[in-house]
Amino acid sequence: MKRIEAVNDFVVKFANVNGSGSASANELFAKSFLRMGIPVSPRNIFPSNIQGLPTWYEVRVTEKGYLGRRGGVDLMVAMNPQTWNQDVAEIDPGGYLFYDDTKPLPKSKFRDDIHVVGMPLTEIANANYTDARERQLFKNIIYVGALAGMMGIEPEVIAELVGEQYKGKEKLLKPNLNAFHMGLNWAKEHLKDAMGLKVQRAYNVGEQIFIEGNAAAALGCVYGGATVCAWYPITPSSSLAEAFQRYCSKLRVDPVTGKNKFAVVQAEDELASIGIVVGAGWNGARAFTSTSGPGISLMSEFIGLAYFAEIPVTIIDVQRGGPSTGMPTRTQQSDLIACAYASHGDTKHVLLFPEDPYECFEFAAACLDLADRLQTPVFMMTDLDIGMNQRLCKPLAWDDSRQYDRGKVMTAEMLEAGKEFGRYLDVDGDGIPYRTLPGTHPTKGAYFTRGTSKNAYATYSEAGADYVYNMQRLLEKHETAKTLVPKPQLIPAKEPARFGAIFYGSTSPAMHEALDALAWQGIFVNALRVRAFPFQDEINDFVASHTKVFVIEQNRDAQLKTLLINEAGVNPASLISILHYDGTPITARYITKEIAEIVSALNIRPIKRDRAA
Amino acid sequence: MTYITKPRLHHPTLPQNKLGYTRRDYEGKVSTLCAGCGHDSISAALIQAFWELAIEPHRVAKLSGIGCSSKTPDYFLGNSHGFNTVHGRMPSVLTGANLANRDLIYLGVSGDGDSASIGLGQFAHVMRRGVNMTYILENNGVYGLTKGQFSATADRGSKAKKGAVNQDSAIDTVSLALIMGATYIARSFSGDKKQLTPLIKAAIAHEGAAFIDVISPCVAFNNHPGSTKSYDYVREHNEAVNRLDFWPSREAITVDYSEGGVIEVPQHDGSIVRLRKLDSGYDPTDKINAITHIAQASAKGEVLTGLLYVSPDAEDLHAHLNTYEMAFNKLGEKDLCPGAGMLEKINAALR
Numbered sequence: 001m002k003r004i005e006a007v008n009d010f011v012v013k014f015a016n017v018n019g020s021g022s023a024s025a026n027e028l029f030a031k032s033f034l035r036m037g038i039p040v041s042p043r044n045i046f047p048s049n050i051q052g053l054p055t056w057y058e059v060r061v062t063e064k065g066y067l068g069r070r071g072g073v074d075l076m077v078a079m080n081p082q083t084w085n086q087d088v089a090e091i092d093p094g095g096y097l098f099y100d101d102t103k104p105l106p107k108s109k110f111r112d113d114i115h116v117v118g119m120p121l122t123e124i125a126n127a128n129y130t131d132a133r134e135r136q137l138f139k140n141i142i143y144v145g146a147l148a149g150m151m152g153i154e155p156e157v158i159a160e161l162v163g164e165q166y167k168g169k170e171k172l173l174k175p176n177l178n179a180f181h182m183g184l185n186w187a188k189e190h191l192k193d194a195m196g197l198k199v200q201r202a203y204n205v206g207e208q209i210f211i212e213g214n215a216a217a218a219l220g221c222v223y224g225g226a227t228v229c230a231w232y233p234i235t236p237s238s239s240l241a242e243a244f245q246r247y248c249s250k251l252r253v254d255p256v257t258g259k260n261k262f263a264v265v266q267a268e269d270e271l272a273s274i275g276i277v278v279g280a281g282w283n284g285a286r287a288f289t290s291t292s293g294p295g296i297s298l299m300s301e302f303i304g305l306a307y308f309a310e311i312p313v314t315i316i317d318v319q320r321g322g323p324s325t326g327m328p329t330r331t332q333q334s335d336l337i338a339c340a341y342a343s344h345g346d347t348k349h350v351l352l353f354p355e356d357p358y359e360c361f362e363f364a365a366a367c368l369d370l371a372d373r374l375q376t377p378v379f380m381m382t383d384l385d386i387g388m389n390q391r392l393c394k395p396l397a398w399d400d401s402r403q404y405d406r407g408k409v410m411t412a413e414m415l416e417a418g419k420e421f422g423r424y425l426d427v428d429g430d431g432i433p434y435r436t437l438p439g440t441h442p443t444k445g446a447y448f449t450r451g452t453s454k455n456a457y458a459t460y461s462e463a464g465a466d467y468v469y470n471m472q473r474l475l476e477k478h479e480t481a482k483t484l485v486p487k488p489q490l491i492p493a494k495e496p497a498r499f500g501a502i503f504y505g506s507t508s509p510a511m512h513e514a515l516d517a518l519a520w521q522g523i524f525v526n527a528l529r530v531r532a533f534p535f536q537d538e539i540n541d542f543v544a545s546h547t548k549v550f551v552i553e554q555n556r557d558a559q560l561k562t563l564l565i566n567e568a569g570v571n572p573a574s575l576i577s578i579l580h581y582d583g584t585p586i587t588a589r590y591i592t593k594e595i596a597e598i599v600s601a602l603n604i605r606p607i608k609r610d611r612a613a
Numbered sequence: 614m615t616y617i618t619k620p621r622l623h624h625p626t627l628p629q630n631k632l633g634y635t636r637r638d639y640e641g642k643v644s645t646l647c648a649g650c651g652h653d654s655i656s657a658a659l660i661q662a663f664w665e666l667a668i669e670p671h672r673v674a675k676l677s678g679i680g681c682s683s684k685t686p687d688y689f690l691g692n693s694h695g696f697n698t699v700h701g702r703m704p705s706v707l708t709g710a711n712l713a714n715r716d717l718i719y720l721g722v723s724g725d726g727d728s729a730s731i732g733l734g735q736f737a738h739v740m741r742r743g744v745n746m747t748y749i750l751e752n753n754g755v756y757g758l759t760k761g762q763f764s765a766t767a768d769r770g771s772k773a774k775k776g777a778v779n780q781d782s783a784i785d786t787v788s789l790a791l792i793m794g795a796t797y798i799a800r801s802f803s804g805d806k807k808q809l810t811p812l813i814k815a816a817i818a819h820e821g822a823a824f825i826d827v828i829s830p831c832v833a834f835n836n837h838p839g840s841t842k843s844y845d846y847v848r849e850h851n852e853a854v855n856r857l858d859f860w861p862s863r864e865a866i867t868v869d870y871s872e873g874g875v876i877e878v879p880q881h882d883g884s885i886v887r888l889r890k891l892d893s894g895y896d897p898t899d900k901i902n903a904i905t906h907i908a909q910a911s912a913k914g915e916v917l918t919g920l921l922y923v924s925p926d927a928e929d930l931h932a933h934l935n936t937y938e939m940a941f942n943k944l945g946e947k948d949l950c951p952g953a954g955m956l957e958k959i960n961a962a963l964r
Contacts, residue, residue: 034964207960207964208964209963210963211963219956219959222949222950222951223950223951223956225944225946225950227712227713227941227944227949228713228941230705230709251951251955252949252951257937257938258935259936259937260936260937261936261937261941261944261948261949262936263712263934263936263941264934265708265712267705268734268735268738269734271702271705271734272702272705272708273705274705275698275699275702275704275705275706275708275709275735276705276706276708276709276712277709278705278706278709279676279696279698279706279708279709279712279713280709280710280712280713280941281709281713282696282709282713283710283713283714283717283942284714284942285709285712285713285941285942287709287713301699302699305698305699395960396956396959396960397953397956398950398953399953400952400953402946404946437694437714438671438693438714439674439694439714439716440671441671442669442670442671442692443692446671446692446693446694447695448686448687448695448696448697449694449695449696450696450697451698452697460687
């Protein structure tokens with residue numbers, strides 16, 4: 001029988017029951033690789049449930065640093081009887097099944113093309129612990145110990161991690177270490193050479209950090225100067241607002257008075273959370289909300305108001321599977337159109353697409369600047385894959401000389417000096433008018449904000465010319481946004497290439513890996529990572545300079561492609577969609593296969609210009 | 614509406630307040646509401662209250678929703694910033710504005726369609742949160758701007774102009790605000806400026822969620838026999854629980870007061886609300902009593918007016934959130950950004 005042998009390059013999947021305490025044990029397992037200098041990319045695959053339903057944790061160990069989901073499973077740690085059959089079926093031929101063999105299972109429950117590794121976990125836990133909760137929790141740590149023993153994870157590394165986790169909680173530290181060693185020793189004794197997946201110290205982690213995108217985005221909001229956060233709980237964005245609250249209570253409490261330089265309001269719904277953000281933005285505080293697709297639908301009316309009345313608003317959309325309630329705990333990039341054109345009437349909004357936690361941090365702070373500068377809603381489009389999984393990324397960076405861009409705010413001094421104030425008057429030719437904040441001046445600069453049409457001086461007007469002036473100016477402002485949003489990133493192929501690929505957001509790690517795999521097959525593709533909407537001319541030029549451009553997305557309807565055709569005016573005939581939308585993160589294997597197949601199909605066509613490189 | 618714009622010049626003998634402003638300085642644009650609209654009387658009472666309190670107009674932020682009532686902030690305090698938000702959602706916008714700058718005075722103006730129908734949820738939650746504001750509900754029981762449909766505050770059995778009879782139970786906004794935790798609750802009548810003006814003044818001084826339900830007849834669609842929100846009906850059924858005198862703290866309280874049945878309710882800002890009790894049994898600091906009284910009056914078909922409830926130890930949202938004294942919109946990088954050094958520490962803990 002084939003036996004998968006691999007060093008520092010494999011996928012381990014844990015099948016657990018939600019609420020059984022497996023999460024911290026599994027995280028301990030994942031982090032131990034990082035401490036040995038080997039990049040890992042873990043993913044939570046979890047149900048919309050608190051306790052009892054199946055949950056999985058997939059750890060990709062990847063010395064090369066490919067952080068996308070690989071697909072396939074080399075080792076299944078099957079701890080959930082409910083999902084046994086599907087878990088066993090998912091293992092790659094020659095792979096490993098690790099399970100609790102306290103109770104014998106019939107032969108029919110196994111496969112003969114995989115290696116079965118049994119360990120009496122329940123028996124060991126029951127023999128050593130009397131409390132039911134302890135038996136459950138330590139069973140998790142025992143299997144981590146066994147895996148470490150079989151794979152060669154350095155016990156010192158685990159001891160160090162456990163020590164950090166239970167720092168100051170000595171009562172918990174020792175029993176956890178004991179449980180770990182129990183598993184380790186048992187495996188060393190009974191499971192010698194049971195596993196072909198091995199770990200060896202490497203040096204590929206370096207200065208990188210390991211953080212969830214939601215936490216990084218929350219830190220970006222702290223660093224970017226957000227003082228008001230209004231939100232309504234919704235998966236997968238809740239942990240973002242909670243992280244903001246947590247970081248603020250450490251970083252934003254005035255040491256002298258003990259008072260908070262932040263306000264977090266858990267509102268009654270998304271209608272109220274966006275309303276609070278609009279009110280705060282109108283009054284000159286930096287404010288944001290975090291939500292997901294259903295929240296965006298609810299917020300749409302206010303988004304239109306903020307667009308038309310020109311109020312700075314930052315919205316972080318941690319996308320999940322739609323439409324409707326959709327797949328609350330699965331990932332997608334399916335809110336692009338909903339956000340780009342949110343609300344009735346003619347609207348266009350600014351969107352930023354971060355690829356990882358590093359950019360979640362950077363773009364969250366950038367959104368707050370852009371919202372103030374452009375006086376409009378600005379969206380950061382992240383997703384569950386980035387938001388709710390710990391991801392290895394560059395250390396977060398901040399330049400202390402950086403100043404917040406508060407945009408065009410007319411002060412009492414400017415008004416006193418006689419500067420003309422027209423709230424909706426384009427004075428600089430960039431479509432961006434000046435605003436005053438409430439309370440600025442006793443007699444000058446007050447105006448009435450409304451969602452109805454008005455003239456350049458904010459007086460109610462239904463005159464066609466006034467309306468058109470405003471709408472054209474808003475378009476002008478959208479043009480200005482092009483010069484301010486993050487530019488696309490080009491990843492040139494090593495050889496001259498006729499094919500291009502456009503991708504964005506969480507597709508990034510899978511795409512980079514796919515580009516390498518394609519190059520290895522002799523298929524060279526220039527890639528462009530789009531980082532924002534509105535689209536800059538570079539994107540148009542990129543499409544124009546390739547015969548065919550693949551647009552890789554995680555939605556059904558090719559939403560970025562639609563936007564590219566609509567808004568960048570690219571030729572639809574030159575775009576080929578590669579779409580993945582089953583709720584699991586896109587994989588390099590999938591992208592590689594799709595592109596390779598299309599390239600090969602195009603090559604057999606008689607039209608020479610379609611020939612691949 | 615009137616088509617005659619008032620001249621900005623005014624008679625030099627017009628009385629001035631402590632700031633040297635006349636009432637005219639507290640006016641806004643010319644109203645576009647129907648002649649005789651109760652809402653315009655409320656605007657007049659607001660002008661009077663802000664003038665008497667000598668509050669600088671630009672230190673007030675006026676927020677409203679959508680509807681006839683919500684248009685009114687354009688017709689007073691022309692030097693204040695105003696915000697006509699979306700239908701029923703003024704409370705959330707006001708909450709955010711208040712969080713951004715605690716130094717301004719926040720006035721929310723809404724109608725019964727805005728607050729009791731589409732915005733009932735936000736109405737309830739803004740009271741729960743104790744946002745420091747004066748929330749005026751201009752209550753006429755009817756949708757004026759869309760021509761005469763019943764609103765959720767229309768009494769069961771009341772008749773629309775075209776004869777339809779309302780079959781739905783009415784929402785009593787005053788009881789709702791009370792249950793939800795508003796700390797200053799009053800009801801008045803747009804035609805009773807003498808009662809309304811001091812109620813507004815005391816609401817402004819109150820540091821917490823202050824709510825005034827003002828019955829305001831709609832001359833176009835709800836001022837006919839059969840309506841329970843008409844001028845005649847309210848005048849006949851108005852039962853005032855108290856008459857209010859209000860002294861802002863900045864003035865010495867030297868008024869001679871020999872009359873019996875007076876309660877003094879000190880406010881957080883040091884000012885004092887004095888209630889001249891018309892109904893000897895009425896204590897507005899007793900919440901349970903307030904609920905009972907409102908329910909009893911309602912059963913008798915009476916409209917109970919006056920200060921119905923005030924909590925002397927009210928706290929606002931900023932107190933609940935323990936926020937910094939300086940307005941958030943004045944804080945910059947130095948106050949808000951933890952800096953690169955701290956970020957390096959955060960990075961280190963994430964390895």
